[in-house]
Amino acid sequence: MSHVLVIGAAGMIGRKLVERLVADGQVAGKTITRLTLADVVEPEHPAGLALPVTSIATDFSAPGEAERLIAHAPDVIFHLAAIVSGEAEADFEKGYRINLDGTRLLLEAIRFAGDGYHPRLVFASSIAVFGAPFPEMIADTFHRTPLTSYGTQKAICELLLSDYTRRGFLDGVGIRLPTIVVRPGKPNKAASGFFSGIIREPLNGQEAILPVETDVLHWMASPRAAVGFLLHAAEIDSDRIGADRGLTMPGLAVTVQEEIDTLSKLAGPERTRLIKREPDATIRRIVAGWPRSFDAGRAKGLGFKADKSFEEIVRAYIEDEGIRL
Amino acid sequence: MSHVLVIGAAGMIGRKLVERLVADGQVAGKTITRLTLADVVEPEHPAGLALPVTSIATDFSAPGEAERLIAHAPDVIFHLAAIVSGEAEADFEKGYRINLDGTRLLLEAIRFAGDGYHPRLVFASSIAVFGAPFPEMIADTFHRTPLTSYGTQKAICELLLSDYTRRGFLDGVGIRLPTIVVRPGKPNKAASGFFSGIIREPLNGQEAILPVETDVLHWMASPRAAVGFLLHAAEIDSDRIGADRGLTMPGLAVTVQEEIDTLSKLAGPERTRLIKREPDATIRRIVAGWPRSFDAGRAKGLGFKADKSFEEIVRAYIEDEGIRL
Numbered sequence: 080m081s082h083v084l085v086i087g088a089a090g091m092i093g094r095k096l097v098e099r100l101v102a103d104g105q106v107a108g109k110t111i112t113r114l115t116l117a118d119v120v121e122p123e124h125p126a127g128l129a130l131p132v133t134s135i136a137t138d139f140s141a142p143g144e145a146e147r148l149i150a151h152a153p154d155v156i157f158h159l160a161a162i163v164s165g166e167a168e169a170d171f172e173k174g175y176r177i178n179l180d181g182t183r184l185l186l187e188a189i190r191f192a193g194d195g196y197h198p199r200l201v202f203a204s205s206i207a208v209f210g211a212p213f214p215e216m217i218a219d220t221f222h223r224t225p226l227t228s229y230g231t232q233k234a235i236c237e238l239l240l241s242d243y244t245r246r247g248f249l250d251g252v253g254i255r256l257p258t259i260v261v262r263p264g265k266p267n268k269a270a271s272g273f274f275s276g277i278i279r280e281p282l283n284g285q286e287a288i289l290p291v292e293t294d295v296l297h298w299m300a301s302p303r304a305a306v307g308f309l310l311h312a313a314e315i316d317s318d319r320i321g322a323d324r325g326l327t328m329p330g331l332a333v334t335v336q337e338e339i340d341t342l343s344k345l346a347g348p349e350r351t352r353l354i355k356r357e358p359d360a361t362i363r364r365i366v367a368g369w370p371r372s373f374d375a376g377r378a379k380g381l382g383f384k385a386d387k388s389f390e391e392i393v394r395a396y397i398e399d400e401g402i403r404l
Numbered sequence: 405m406s407h408v409l410v411i412g413a414a415g416m417i418g419r420k421l422v423e424r425l426v427a428d429g430q431v432a433g434k435t436i437t438r439l440t441l442a443d444v445v446e447p448e449h450p451a452g453l454a455l456p457v458t459s460i461a462t463d464f465s466a467p468g469e470a471e472r473l474i475a476h477a478p479d480v481i482f483h484l485a486a487i488v489s490g491e492a493e494a495d496f497e498k499g500y501r502i503n504l505d506g507t508r509l510l511l512e513a514i515r516f517a518g519d520g521y522h523p524r525l526v527f528a529s530s531i532a533v534f535g536a537p538f539p540e541m542i543a544d545t546f547h548r549t550p551l552t553s554y555g556t557q558k559a560i561c562e563l564l565l566s567d568y569t570r571r572g573f574l575d576g577v578g579i580r581l582p583t584i585v586v587r588p589g590k591p592n593k594a595a596s597g598f599f600s601g602i603i604r605e606p607l608n609g610q611e612a613i614l615p616v617e618t619d620v621l622h623w624m625a626s627p628r629a630a631v632g633f634l635l636h637a638a639e640i641d642s643d644r645i646g647a648d649r650g651l652t653m654p655g656l657a658v659t660v661q662e663e664i665d666t667l668s669k670l671a672g673p674e675r676t677r678l679i680k681r682e683p684d685a686t687i688r689r690i691v692a693g694w695p696r697s698f699d700a701g702r703a704k705g706l707g708f709k710a711d712k713s714f715e716e717i718v719r720a721y722i723e724d725e726g727i728r729l
Contacts, residue, residue: 092721101616163511171571195583210648219547220539220546220547221545221547222544222545222546222547222548223547223548224647225563225566225567226570226647228567228571231563231564231566231567234563235560235563235564238548238550238556238559238560238563239556239560241549241550241556242550242553242556245498245551246553322535322549323535323547323549384637387418
């Protein structure tokens, strides 16, 4: 018997997580008896729903909103709500208000709830907590020195999560998600957008822009893998995690060339001609500051599973999005 | 021509720093023309003062206080104010209010000051940002996973300092001070207090409590070295520091046994009989989670200088405090 709260349920990963929760009917081995979905816009009720669901439109950084979200003491909380990196960089105050203060208000609301309330809180962090210079392979003990305000906010929330967990106020797990590829939907202007775009657009018969060289290596996971990480983070034994509650998720280190080759293999070489090379110095510089490859041994030891191959990632995208080739 | 603000000026390090500033008459190669001293109790005016000084009693975490402190645009700010580790652990809310929110209010006041205001902000951090398990030698790239609320608050402030510096709001340098030994004066609430107490109290003919085993190894620096770190942090070229504004200061790795042996050597073996062993499980647990030995290569490369030996540390204490043996 489990009440599950998803904050950020209207986002891409949030929607896919909710679909899985509804399909599975359980989380961490317990039947889901109630689902609360929150986002800045009211999340849609998932199809095929056979359990009580509450959708809440909220700015969770506003006074009293965190208390409202946990009013019915959810057992498992997935906290995915965030201002994304580009916006957090463009709007300093908004980024700190949502990504840091909002999260802290949630932690404080849980601390003050009383009655022995002690939920599992799964927090979506990011590899943006890391900053260059990097070693070839980034170990779990490598320091977090973010080079963006977004990464700073995520790194701070991880520290708070560990301290609140250590003090016994809640049971937190922060998972650092790789770049999610292939993101469904329309192209966006995020610096990392092309990693998805060069697969997604050609599969839809559209042109895609490639702003970097084909030897660029990046750390990726599919939306399916990301949802798997979240669900696993909800179920692992707290004692096995230890004091540091932030975990780098296992991903795949994939080059742009491997992406193009996979597209060619699955959809034919003519599709790759839709990828237009337009070198962009700004994007190349940003990408050069991103981490490429992680050890992720802690997370693997705790049973988190990466995608098996980039081909599997693209096949899953084609299947999940009903792409007709 | 430099206006210097010291927040936490009534504390032990603060007072010693102010003494040095007055004695030197300059900081970062510029003549000090004005000194503002702030603390929760009004700091004493230093002796031999030949320049305008303002003493302010303030809870700098109260609304408007940070703005008041920087009202006359100090060029160099030393931010030493903190609730110490034991108290921050005992009083969760007070620790976060002073150590995190107070610091953030200061950063925000600087950000909002306008007129191109861009001070050097020297922030006293701590090796408490590190948490076990540790390698034998802790590299500068080792992650910060604090095991106390105090360490969490310091680690968060370092992240904020780096982000505010990167965004161009100020010019921050966070220096992770080793445990300061020998602290003069009375015992404080820090769990690390005994490292000083077992030297200080016997030198004064008083009993000292030793709550841990004698093989405990710890990372130490003298008050003289700490003041030297602060002054050097005020003068080093910002560009040389890089994006990560937190620096582990060079210290000495000293065992409790070495401390006792040094006391015996300098003051006679009978003094060591004043050290009473009273194992304290809480303090032992806290100390076990503390780091022991660091590489500190970044700081050394930037010109920060450690004490030469523990004997030098004790001799400096005897000299500075006018102890008669």
